[in-house]
Amino acid sequence: MNRQVSRLSLWLLLAPFLLWILLLVLVPHLQMLRVSFQVRESWDTLEWGLSQYRNFFTESYYWRTFVRTGVMSLFTTFLTLLVAFPVAWYIAKLARGRSKGFLFLACLIPFWASELVRTYGWMILLRESGVFSAALQALGWADGPVEMLYNDIAVIVGLVYNGLLFMVVPLVTTLEGMDDTLVEAGYDLGGGHLTVLREVVVPWAMPGIVSGCIVVFMLTLGSYLTPILMGGKDSAWFTQQIFTQFITRFNWEQGAALGVLLLVLSSLMVWLGLRLTGQSLRKVMG
């Protein structure tokens, strides 16, 4: 094939995608960035300025919610890793043949339901008139209805649940690539369970751990439904503030600034996580 024809066909194939990304991702994001630096002096005059960003740092409500969201997301990510690791280990190393495939598939199926449906399922379980409360009363462990919904623990339960799959899959993938003799060698050299885990397994699984953690962290930080539906009155999530500014208060400038901050700070934390663990994004994301 002639070089120019090949160039042309490449461009023709790519054009719709590039156009779409340009018009519906790049332009809107730049527009959002621009709006975030505009200050409304009066109803029809706009000036450049940093007052939205100043608001974020001076009004404690904003940055406190952000820090809270960040800390809870980190905690959720860590918890998800703790829950998922043994599951992934079992699937990758202990299960054999048919049961391996079955366990892996069984892990995927709940996530074919939408986040809304899954969250609603948890609400049925945890609410005051719900299944867990009824079970506790039936067992005689509680005298009256117990409200387990609308608090931070409920939110974390929901978030860990939602993140689980995204942690299990990369972990299984990396652990499957690990040679079992490495672990045996670790034991033969006199290592205990913890030493082998720390010195052999974790370093080997690091790309999977980091990749799972990044995805779960980003999902959690940006999640909207779970904190709103399962959280209490004082467990505000940062995404809710963006919604409030944009839709309830119609303060686009502030909402845009919060959106930019969410994007920038989340990317920063991912970058920091990669640096701290000595991984590169390309290696982690395959």
Add this chain to the structure above:
Amino acid sequence: MTRWLSRAYLASVYLLLYLPIVVLVVFSFNDSRTGYAWGGLSLRWYQSLFNNHAMVQAMWNSLWLALSAATVSTLIGALTALALHRYRFRGKKVLNGMLFVVMMSPEIVLAISLLALFLLVGIQLGYVSLLLAHVTFCLPFVVITVMARLSGFDERLPEAARDLGASDFTMTRTVLIPVIMPALMAGWLLGFTLSLDDVVVSTFVSGPSYEILPLRIYSMVRVGLKPEVNAVGTLLLVFSLVMLMLSQWILTRSKR
């Protein structure tokens, strides 16, 4: 002992994985209105669902939206995946990276940036704005799904067809399309489910003229306990399961 412990742990994790979904499905057939009391088997919530005209309309709207969003994103995604699969070019890595950025960045940021754009350009909030937004968040997933399926495709097949005297048209019809069709179907079905399930982006870019199902469910859930939600949630679940099983089936069948 350890073996027993690890099995117990695994069993409890899987139990918790399935509990919320099983409970939802079971209670959708519960005749009683209260949360946990069992009032006998009944289809009354499904009945009241289908008697609700606005709900049925929202279902049709959602189906139509998902159908069109999946189709548009598969058409664009297929071309993109072909380009990324076949050619080496400068900026390919940037493009690959961009797919990940769009996929990973918080939905809500995409949602507000699109809302601002639509209002600025004067696109009415309704079917069109929803379609544009849904295609945007489906696109990276579709491209990656199609690309993953194409990576197993032997580049020598089309060449062999040509060497055997097939014209471009015949080659495309008898070799290329049968090979990439399963990949396209998988991408389409993924786009369809993503669109059908979306709440966050739709919350921002939908208007009163075009009500869709997930938003209707969402507003019902926010108000409180509504047994109809169990029924509609179950329907949605069964629908997604059927769609995804279909896509798996198409893929495994094509591999043989």
